[in-house]
Amino acid sequence: MAMTVRELVAEPQLGLELLAGAEGADRPITWSHTSDLPSLWEWVSPGVLLMTNGMSIPEDPASQVQLAEALVEAGAVALAVGAKMHAPEFSTEFVAACASLPLPLISIPYPLPFIAISRAIAEASLLEESRRIRQTARIYDLLRKATSPKESWPELLGGIAAELRARVHVVDAWCLHPWQPGDPALPAGLIDRVRGINSASTPGTRHFLWNTDGDSSILLMEIPTHPHALLVVLPEAETKPDGVVLLHVATVLGLGLSRTALAMEGQYRSGGEFLLQAFGGRITAAEASRRLEEFGIPDDGTRMLSLPEAPETNLPEIHRALWRHGTSSICVVHEGRLHVLMGVRCPKELLLHVLAEKTHMGLSTALGAHEIQRGLRESLWALGQATASGARLVEYVEGVSWLGPRSYREGEDLVQRLLGPVIEHDRKNQTAFMATLEAYLGNQRSAQKTAMLLFVHRQTVIYRIRKIGELTGLDLAESDSVARLWLALQAYYAMGNQAPAG
Numbered sequence: 001m002a003m004t005v006r007e008l009v010a011e012p013q014l015g016l017e018l019l020a021g022a023e024g025a026d027r028p029i030t031w032s033h034t035s036d037l038p039s040l041w042e043w044v045s046p047g048v049l050l051m052t053n054g055m056s057i058p059e060d061p062a063s064q065v066q067l068a069e070a071l072v073e074a075g076a077v078a079l080a081v082g083a084k085m086h087a088p089e090f091s092t093e094f095v096a097a098c099a100s101l102p103l104p105l106i107s108i109p110y111p112l113p114f115i116a117i118s119r120a121i122a123e124a125s126l127l128e129e130s131r132r133i134r135q136t137a138r139i140y141d142l143l144r145k146a147t148s149p150k151e152s153w154p155e156l157l158g159g160i161a162a163e164l165r166a167r168v169h170v171v172d173a174w175c176l177h178p179w180q181p182g183d184p185a186l187p188a189g190l191i192d193r194v195r196g197i198n199s200a201s202t203p204g205t206r207h208f209l210w211n212t213d214g215d216s217s218i219l220l221m222e223i224p225t226h227p228h229a230l231l232v233v234l235p236e237a238e239t240k241p242d243g244v245v246l247l248h249v250a251t252v253l254g255l256g257l258s259r260t261a262l263a264m265e266g267q268y269r270s271g272g273e274f275l276l277q278a279f280g281g282r283i284t285a286a287e288a289s290r291r292l293e294e295f296g297i298p299d300d301g302t303r304m305l306s307l308p309e310a311p312e313t314n315l316p317e318i319h320r321a322l323w324r325h326g327t328s329s330i331c332v333v334h335e336g337r338l339h340v341l342m343g344v345r346c347p348k349e350l351l352l353h354v355l356a357e358k359t360h361m362g363l364s365t366a367l368g369a370h371e372i373q374r375g376l377r378e379s380l381w382a383l384g385q386a387t388a389s390g391a392r393l394v395e396y397v398e399g400v401s402w403l404g405p406r407s408y409r410e411g412e413d414l415v416q417r418l419l420g421p422v423i424e425h426d427r428k429n430q431t432a433f434m435a436t437l438e439a440y441l442g443n444q445r446s447a448q449k450t451a452m453l454l455f456v457h458r459q460t461v462i463y464r465i466r467k468i469g470e471l472t473g474l475d476l477a478e479s480d481s482v483a484r485l486w487l488a489l490q491a492y493y494a495m496g497n498q499a500p501a502g
Contacts, residue, residue, distance in 0.1 A: 002028035003124035005049070005078045005104045011120055016080070017107040020095045024102035027077040030125070030242060032118045036086075040067065045243030046075030046210055049121065051114045054087020064094035068103050075210040075240065078104035080117065085110065136248045139163055143252050153180060156256050160249055165237040170223065170253060172324065173198060173230040175353065180260065181326045186232065194220065194232060210240070221246060223254045226261075261320070268319050271295055271330025275341060278372040279334060285370035292369055296328035301344035304364040304375030305351060306383045309336050313359055321354040322346070337383070339376065348393060360386040361393045384494025418488040421471040433471075436464040441486050445476070 030047030362383030
């Protein structure tokens, strides 16, 4: 068994003096640590005896009390301070706080070296260290026994929970939902507590944070290599899990999550290749149905989601986030936009939840396996409506009326009728009439501003506008003609076309 604080103080050769907190002196010491850095509690793990020369102990009583409370919150079993060194005078409030928490406050006689205390604890902890090594080996062995990511993860989580004698959850730090589908959710009564602890933590403590409320303890710990993956440990035994073992647990769980991520990476790439083929009409209906089944997308209908490509929209992460919330999807980047195909039963609330708040999205109607091309047109059209109206999510069926045309087909007809000759002229002659028209209408029909924007002569702009009028049969001096061409341009962009180069 590990040495207790009382047993350490009773060692005659050390000459330690217990100043306060005697009621906590029967707690076992798992290890010792020396620190004189600011915020001493950030360098403590559960069961540790913290030794200091006193340089980091504040002088004012309120700050000393706050230090004692933070050390207990972090799991320290005692605070040992070197006498006749750099510690300020202990205030009455500080001593009273150590007594009531309780936090054993120990005076280390001068000039006893701190290493003598560490050696005494280490010698008494040899058996405990052997137990820790065996437990760590068993935890790594759980990963070795894993066969496939889907089957092994629940077994890994359950095996670790049994070793720690605790309930173990891996959740998304943002929303506190289970990190993987099928994992047990956090108990409803703990969600607000975990959210409060996590939001109040600092970058220095977020990687390992114990919180105690009466007889209830909870650990929040970041999992390496997986941003926003949070390990939550709820001890069921009186003794908290060992801090060193917990570090290994986080590593093992990170490796387990990485196995799943690698398996999903293959599906992500395969799904993107499939969508590009479907966009180009190179997939038969039967083949599309078979492939969607392989991707785990239900055969009772799909929907296409389109959104702009931007730094805050990471497509692989969107793919993983949907999967973590129980929705299979396939996705791809195509012509500057992100496209996600998912089952028709995927709730809109989930899309709003997993995507950035500033992201505009367009959602198609329900699609059959052979209608992915139609879904792409509809989602792009809805995205154009969302971008223009400022809405986060627009469904194609909503038929927002700002654009004039009420559907992709009507927009396509409008673009072909008014802009078709201009687009065809640019294609055949390598001209920039479409870019000129956009700049001209966007700059109050000023030939001078348009010329400056396109780096051409003003007379060149006037010539191009006259030619556009001849091609379309419209007089750009008339407000009616300008309005019709502007609507056609908006429809052109809503259909997923990129702005023409000048």
